[in-house]
Amino acid sequence: MCPPNFFGVLYEINPWMHRAVAVDGELAREQWEHLRQTLEAAGATVEMQPPVAGVPDLVFTANAGLVDGRTFVPSRFTHPQRRLETVHDISWFAARGYTVVPLPEGTRHEGAGDALPFGGVLVSGYRWRSDAASHALLSSVTGVAVRSVELVDERLYHLDLTFCPLDARRAIVAPSAWDRYGCRVMESLVPEPLVLDDHEALVFCANSVVVGTTVVMPTCPPRVGAQLERWGFDVVVCPVGEFVKAGGGCRCLTLALDVVLGPSPIAVQRDAVG
Template sequence: MVEPIPPVDSRHKARILMCPPDFFGIEYEINPWMNRRVGSDSTRAAEQWRGLHRLLTDLGAEIELLEPVRGLPDLVFTANAGLVYGDLFLSSRFRHAVRQRETPYFDAWFAAHGFTVVTLPEGLYFEGAGDALFCGETLFAGYRHRSDSRSHQKVGELLGVHVLPMELVDPRFYHLDTCFCPLDPETALYHPGAFDEYGRKVITSHVPRLIEAPPEEAASFCCNAVVVGRDVVLNVGAPKVEQALRRAGFTPHATPLGEFLKSGGSAKCLTIRVDGEDAASWRTHPPQLGRTFAAARGATR
């Protein structure tokens, strides 16, 4: 039984970066959901994206937009851009070459908006908020299909935070954010079947309150949700999870995102919190680590 906790400070306005799906489509296959023969409906995808944008705006979020780029269909999945930590943007190193071309556009946006952009050494794969999510002070990290465990160790060193790497064993849940969603610093929604026994123990021993997504609802990517205070925005098709969220003191908002699920994405994949996730304890006092990195760079020039 998940006990509800008091609401968070609602005066903070969430800042979210999204990218319109002008050039979204299934042009290659890099996860089990993608099938070029099936493709996607561009009109319906645009409608679904606008519905998500409108819903987040109605919930009080400030939405900023990245300019879409022809030939980069997955630029729409901004969660994979990197990891935000205070004034620092830790840029992704994508495993697949087709997505590596997105990095300059993400890096340029964050640099232009006051972030210090830091990149991991070559040879390390790291796919940002797709595989690294804060719950409280701890950074939970998924590896195997996209990111690797060595990259998470380096992330922990760079940020000076406690990192818990967990292996993702089901290829359908290839990123951590497809099967694990921190809701607040002590609560998370997750799908146990996406992890091995060790990963499940890591989650159950470090997160005080947990909501389990059953297999049939996890397949709708209900864990790939956007959290804004006590509001949780998720794809349609998860009535049991919605009920559990209400019992835990959250308000679910289901919106159709089926066209993006065809590409292995949903609500969370389509967004990145520029101000830090609600479940990150540091969000109320964002660290200025970016200034430290910038000063060190200047000293070595």
């Protein structure tokens, strides 16, 4: 995670951002602290990336890149404003001994924001922030199969606003954000989906962080919470309203480091082809 010392809505690169809407810096700091403490209480170890003045969205570490074991694939951002983050992300991972494998220039991919492992494959979104063509490159770098899903709702511009893996069989999904081919791919991939309706998706229910059996959510409508509890999860709501002003929720503020991509033993047996 990266503290929000320099966070603010300084530009508009998604439908949520309006420079006219002021961010309450103190409240943002409180919300971020609360999130950090909640994650640690749930059993996570949180490492810090130092904030940098003039790079407000560095706080959304999910978009730094993709972690696979000790390999880090830095993002290729769509917007020039966010490209400023990459040099800081690379130096943070390089300093910790990660092998940094950049994607070729000219490609677009926004890291864990648009790529989440599930069922032995890497689900990756495309259209608004990442290119479909980048998926083949990601697969070449990581050796893992990719399922490409087209994102059709600009308000849900990253995959992690529409998809939250919970465990090996379950995930929170927002199919209204996917095209019909993507819906079919995800339907066959997720055995037990918790399907969000439009409203639930737009309050970023899917942008949650899962630590063991704890689901840390920016908001949780009763129906969603009841289902999660039936499945045996503990729901903790961490309001991050100041960050929603920039189009991000709980998950956007974190980047999971304990990720090893690759097919699970079960997934290997699936007779999938290319």
